[in-house]
Amino acid sequence: MSTTIESHSQPAPVRRPLLRRLVGFNLLTAVLLGVAGYYLGWFIGHQVSSGKSFKFISATDENDVALLLAYLFGVVGFLIGLGFANYPVSRLLGKHASLREKEDEGIGRYFGLCTDHKVVGMQYLVGIGLFFFIAGLNAMLIRTELLHSTPTTIAPNQYLSLVGMHGAMMMGVMTSGVLGPFANYFVPIMIGARRMAFPRIEALTFWLLMAAGFILTSTIFFGGFPTGWTGYEPLNDQAVMGMDSYIVFFALVGISMCLLGLNMIATIITMRAPGLTWSRLPIFVWSVLATSVLMVLAAPMLIATLAMAALDRTISTSFFMPGGGGSPYLFENLFWFFGHPEVYILALPGFGIVLELLPVFTRKPLWGYRLAVSGMLGVALLSFFVWQHHLFVSGINADLRPFYMLSTEIISIPTGFIFLCVMGTLWKARSSFTVPMLFCLGWTFNFLIGGLSGVFLSDTPSDTDTHGSFFVMAHFHYTIMGGLIFTFFAAIYYWVPKMTGLRFNERLAKAHFWLMFVAFNSTFMPLFVLGMKGMPRRVSSYAPNLHGLNVWVSISAFVLGFSMLIFLFNAVYSLIVVRLPAAANPWRSKSLEWQVPTPVPVNNFEQIPVIDSDPYDYGTPLGIGGTEPATAGA
């Protein structure tokens, strides 16, 4: 990794005058233009819908028209305020425009449009963390209500709004939970590139996601929405204005996902360093590639579906209304055609992180690299052929249930590859149980339970008992929270020392892991029993004989919430208050991202490296020997 291909000098920092910085394109301008756009849209919406010119807009739909336009104008204003229009407008006017924006500014670059992928990665980490926290608080409120078997603490409509916000925020914002912070930050470094293929689009995906999260949160001002994250019709059409927040939120998330995926695919295909062949690509990059393909193919379906739902709600079209010749089945079909790949969009980055980290902490090469890659690609491909298993009891295409049963069960074959690779890598390893390693092992157990419970759901006869019950809820929390969130924390503990040059307090981090792991299982394992005993999802009243177990689950959930506070405290204490310095390569990793200096220079590499092996060059040929510390990098 030493041959010089080209060299690139660092741009000198430029300090612009204070006034120029305040009135320029920044977060303040963005918020002001966003608010202005919101009111402009609201005004136009009422103007067009209250007049006699559009008879198909009924009086009850007037506010929906206004709110949808308000959100759209607000988002456009927000993006213009951030400066997203500057480059295209300058080019249209034939003026010179900077290709790289705000990469040279100090701390201010974190608060606006910045095209440095490392800044975007950090922005994602904090921004997503914020919405993860809000969605987690929703879960705490849901469990508080479920301490009683009848609606007591929270009114039923507010309870449903909480359920919907928790689900939509987790499924929407956390979709980019790994790809946003870690793929944006590390994929270019891991493949030996100086930037992403489309840096401005990269920044756009982040700010779209933030706008989306804010819009979803604003649903509480418009009455919330009663449909859960799935937004099924015709309940969707029946709902009050808060539903429009959900529609705009998810559509923006869809656009963000789609662009993020495109950018990743373009970067990984075209910008790999010399010598980085497909068979040397880090496994994490493979998982990002597989996820990105799913994002690009699935997200447009979501956007189209929501556009139709919005038209049904506003100008009385009838895509999903049986009364007007439409069908709710169409919504279910389209939604799950996005929705099922979506759950693998959440799972695949987790596979990548576990397989990327295990070799470092076992001091062994990744076992079965090709098997792991084919497992991920297999999961990605098959995930488009299973969506109707969400509709086994719906009566839709009942003759096709055996096909979806088969395709769903077949998807556990490539998933099994990942488990074999994990187990192979652990065989005769020299494992050190650092915090990231603990989270990876936690993933292995959780995802195993998630996968095995999935077998009951994929079997149509058994699914008759478990469909729509707490069993399903427990199943997907095991795969998403136990899968994605555990690896999300593994990635945080593993990579934040690289991103910040600071490390976490290890004792607090271990306390976080153990409390989270135990409380997680204590929360979700009993939910399988509750589901099997007949407790439906998304209810605030349930059978009195299930009360005891629900109290147990709620208390465990509070402990789980508390474990997150330990993490938050640790982050603030170690990274901001005490600022514990991290070693240059604390895990003795051989991966490329650990060979560049910390903090990573704006251009990542002084010289583009030439890659001559995969990053898993650990271990000794004979096995047991070898007492020397591994030399870091080439």
Add this chain to the structure above:
Amino acid sequence: MAEPNHARRFTVLWVVASLIATPLVIVLLGPILPPGNGSQQASGHVTDNTVLLAMATPVLLLVVIYLIYAIIVFRQPKGGVLEGPAVRGNQRLQTWWIVVTSILVVSLAVYGTVRLEEDGAGSGGGPSPVVVPSGKKLKVQVIAQQWEFTYRFPEYGGVEVPHLELPVNQLVELHVTSLDVIHSFWAYQLGVKADANPNVDNVVYVKPTHEQTFEVRCAELCGIWHGAMFDHGHVVSQEAFNTWIAEQQTKYAAATKALPPYSKTYLPEPTRRAE
């Protein structure tokens, strides 16, 4: 000290644990698995759930025992910087893994299909189910709306009643439909679940096998009182059912006249918000 044969040790551990645990799971957990033996379909589910659990047990043990074994045995000594063996795979093991998991998975799908096609498994089979159990059927229409289920008996003058009673040992043909949003009719002890869609006739078969009280719930989010959409139904003797339905016909005679004629679906008015 010579390195022990880890592969053999682990295999013995796993096989012994599986041989002990799997029969225990079948004998101890099998009988208490949902949804009980309230109907032919429900008993079928208990068998299916037991089979799946019995197959899942060795898989669970394989990974869990492996993890525990690896965590205990394959450790980095304290303060050590030892490297593991540079093994990058094992073609034979990988091939075997693919073959065995494929056989397991495909046989599960075949088993599920066979069980589904036997008696419909109590799962909503759409307007014209492929599998129609033979024998005389009692037709009952389940009408869902926010937030209750009502039941219509087309063979008894189309009477509509607020609570469900079914005769024992009688094959029942349920026609599930909705008047507004999507609901799901879930008769827990009978092992029946079928979505109630507006403008769709979702047919499901069930044959209750003994007299009992069963729970009826909604299993698809349908608005704020989704959780309260709960009722009890009864399976009674044929004589008791005859008496009951005659009573209902008299009691609701006036209401039955006012109802729209029995139909497989009732096209709802376009839903509008209550604002």
